[in-house]
Amino acid sequence: MTRVAVLAGGQSLERQVSLRSGARVRDALERLGHEPIPIDVGPDLVDRLTETRPDVAFVAMHGRDGEDGTVQEILELVGVPYTASGPSACIRCMDKVLAKHTLRDAGLPTPDFYAFSQTAFESLGAARALPAIEERLDFPVVVKPAAQGSALGIRFAPTAADVPAAIVAAFSYDTKVMLERHVAGRELAISVLDGPDGPETLPIVEAIPRGSDHYDFEARYEIGRTDFVCPASLDDNTARTAQNLALATYGVLGCYGFARIDLILDSSSGEVTVLEANAIPGLTETSLLPQAAEAGGISFEAFVERVLDLALARTPA
Amino acid sequence: MTIDETPRGSASGGESQRMDRSRTTARDLERYAGLFARRTQGMKSSAMRDLMAITARPEVISLAGGLPDTSTFPAEDLAALMARVAAEASARALQYGPTDGMDELKRCIVQVMAEEGMDVAEDDLLVTTGGQQVIDLVCKTLIDPGDVIVAEGPTYPGAVPTFGAYQADVVQIEMDSDGMRVDLLEATLDQLERDGRTPKFIYTVPTFQNPAGVTMALERRRRLVRLAAQREVLVLEDNPYGLLRYEGDPLPPLYALDGGEYVIYLGTFSKILSPGLRLGWTAAPRPVLEKFNLGKQGADLCSSTFAQHFVIEYFAQRDWRKLLGALSELYHRRRDTMLDALDEHFPREAEWTRPRGGLFIWATLPDYIDTTDLLARALREHVAFVPGRAAFLDGRGGSAMRLNFSGVGDEDLREGVARIGRVVNEQVRLYSTLTRRDLGVSQAPADTADGPTAASGTGMPDAGRPAIGTPDAGRPSTVVTDTRAPHDVVAEQSPVQGARIVPLRRRAR
DSSP states (O other): OOEEEEEEOOSSTTHHHHHHHHHHHHHHHHHTTOEEEEEEOSTTHHHHHHHHOOSEEEEOOOSTTTTSSHHHHHHHHHTOOBSSOOHHHHHHHHSHHHHHHHHHHTTOOOOOEEEEEHHHHHHSOGGGGHHHHHHHHOSSEEEEESSOOTTTTOEEEOSGGGHHHHHHHHHTTOSEEEEEEOOOEEEEEEEEEOOTTSOEEOOOEEEEESTTOTTOHHHHHSBTTEEEESSOOOOHHHHHHHHHHHHHHHHHHTOOSEEEEEEEEETTTOOEEEEEEESSOOOSTTOHHHHHHHHTTOOHHHHHHHHHHHHHHSOOO | OOGGGOOOSOOHHHHHHHHHHOOOOHHHHHHHHHHSOGGGGGOOOOHHHHHHHHTTSTTSEEOOOOOOOGGGSOHHHHHHHHHHHHHHHHHHHTSOOOTTOOHHHHHHHHHHHHHTTOOOOGGGEEEESHHHHHHHHHHHHHOOTTOEEEEEESOOTTHHHHHHHTTOEEEEEEEETTEEOHHHHHHHHHHHHHTTOOOSEEEEOOSSOTTTOOOOOHHHHHHHHHHHHHHTOEEEEEOSSTTOBOSSOOOOOHHHHHTTSSEEEEEESTTTTOGGGOOEEEEOOHHHHHHHHHHHHHHHSSOOHHHHHHHHHHHHHSOHHHHHHHHHHHHHHHHHHHHHHHHHHSOTTOEEOOOSBSSEEEEEOOTTOOHHHHHHHHHHTTEEOEEGGGGOSSSOOTTEEEEEOSSSOHHHHHHHHHHHHHHHHHHHHHHHHHHTOOOOOSBOTTOOBOSSOSOOSOSSOOTTSOOTTSTTTTSOSSSOOOOSOGGGOOSOEETTTTEEOOOOOOOOO
16 A cells, blocks of 8 residues: 555646545545555745655646646655656646747647747837737637646637737746647647656647637637547557657656646648647546547546556656 | 626635645546537636636736625624524524515515615515526526526626526627616617517626626606516516715616516625625515516525525624714725725726726727737736626627626725736737837836826717717827828837838728
């Protein structure tokens, strides 16, 4: 029996999703015969870890603090092995801009983008560059906060007149925003899970929004507003390309344990590009990674067990 | 839990427990999902709800609640009255009671309604579990899926999930500083009639409306009641705040004007005594009341007899009008504090209502600011409000917010409004930079006050002016605003850089 601290909650905007992920992990741990120690991550985190001395920590947190390397640094410091990626991979995944730069540097395809900090607009006159950017990216432009999960703050700007308000909205979530070329196509999510023979991809999930709300936060979490098809119906060649791209992304970003790579299959060109990587994707009943695992014959319990083994096998940094 | 009932204080404890309780697996969920009734599709959880959950953190100044200040209730008094109920009436107080409520409590309700000029017979009353249950019972009794409810726009956010759960089609009528535009209501009723649809009821909070804070003018009240009678449509008059008046003369409730023919009245002890009691009531035409009674039997048999005994005891032993007076005095001061803070900290482009009672101020920001996104930014400054979208079923309200002034002390009110003002001003400046327009920010970056703002209007358009939800909504009535499209701005002086900037004309797409 392993004593497992389940880290969930925290102060991020994805707190509620994280609590649902955490609850599910906890249940699985109990069924596996482990001893879960639930920790709602707050100012007493270090104390709780020192008091309870868990064998390992399962990080079921999303967004700020939990997915951006902060909690991972603390776990390194306290010396508790933990699940999933380490601080540097978390930082790279959480910051969509950094992730895309890393991918582009490695020659992996990702839609064109330009990123700006609030300072760039306020002090460096970046607004003057907007028309040129819009010219290059073409409309609609997707505007995203650099570091926010769950599609919060993501807006489509169909025309130039919509860009300023979309940028203002994105800055509500982060001090850095990104304007990205919109790719019309099929949304694919590929979960990657480490194993004895290295990372492997789980069956591909395709998210098919009902109606037009492609980047709607609420639709992502609501049964009935988005249909998820797993395995996605793709020709072998496309599926292989997407899976290889997901594995390459996982490697380039330095992920460990598991992660979910979101890609888009361009309907006109057939090209697959990477949108983002999630170092700790949702683990709720409606989340994509558990669905993919299930489709691949890996129960949620088996997933949790494997991830714990990987955490314990990792040599501390 | 409705937004209005978001508790303050330590959230972590409760949520840890929630973690403990969950026993669902993916397969289970799919199995349950197949069993859910179609009406559950109208019961939506939302991102806003997840955000609102964070507002319960103790470090957050929440102007999001609809909470009365229960600290005004003297603890010794509470203890003495509770002890008396326990000692003298415990057998009855712990027993089931009549579904329609205890007679002694109904006599208290008659007193409360008489205070606002309503003459009601005890037999016309049904005691409910909070005013919220009345909304549920009215829907349960009147609404088949697809039936039309006419409501104000914005409407009480807590009614939105109830309407959704009964699969009602909700039509929202614009408001201005005199409350619901009854002329538009009439036009809407005409239109619905032409479409072969009759609304089952008109839902209104005519006095100190939640969330808008405005009060329906007397002439509109008379016209509404006349319309209801002519068209044989019921009106649900939700009146939790009528007795919390800080200025001006009281207006007769719709129930008093109509004599209980077509108006269903909703009252509550939540705002004049305590929401924790969960006691409200309805007065309705007898045939309707009988159906409510059957509906309530199915829901909860009866409302808490212990709470009813407590209220009866309170009314017998204490002067309820005295507590009401103390509450009104306290909230009056807090309203003034919030209005002053809004004047000081909100940008010129914003406008807000100036309620003469109740608990809420409705503020409307420039239309390029989305208050749901703004809430995420505000939460980083540890302050919260209700985004306006919560008060609409059709996606309107995106640039508005509801601010509560009853639930927190003066200092927190000032600080809370100042923090919201900072993030709003930050977004106004940013938008101005992005569009090269000079927009009215109340503070220079160094936070030097720029004199009193012009936004001293009602926030709701004055009667006769365009209302919320129209293209002109959000435009201050007293400020001249540059309404040119952002990218059509031709050369103009940039006050930020002190230089002439080149025309920004982008290709049209």
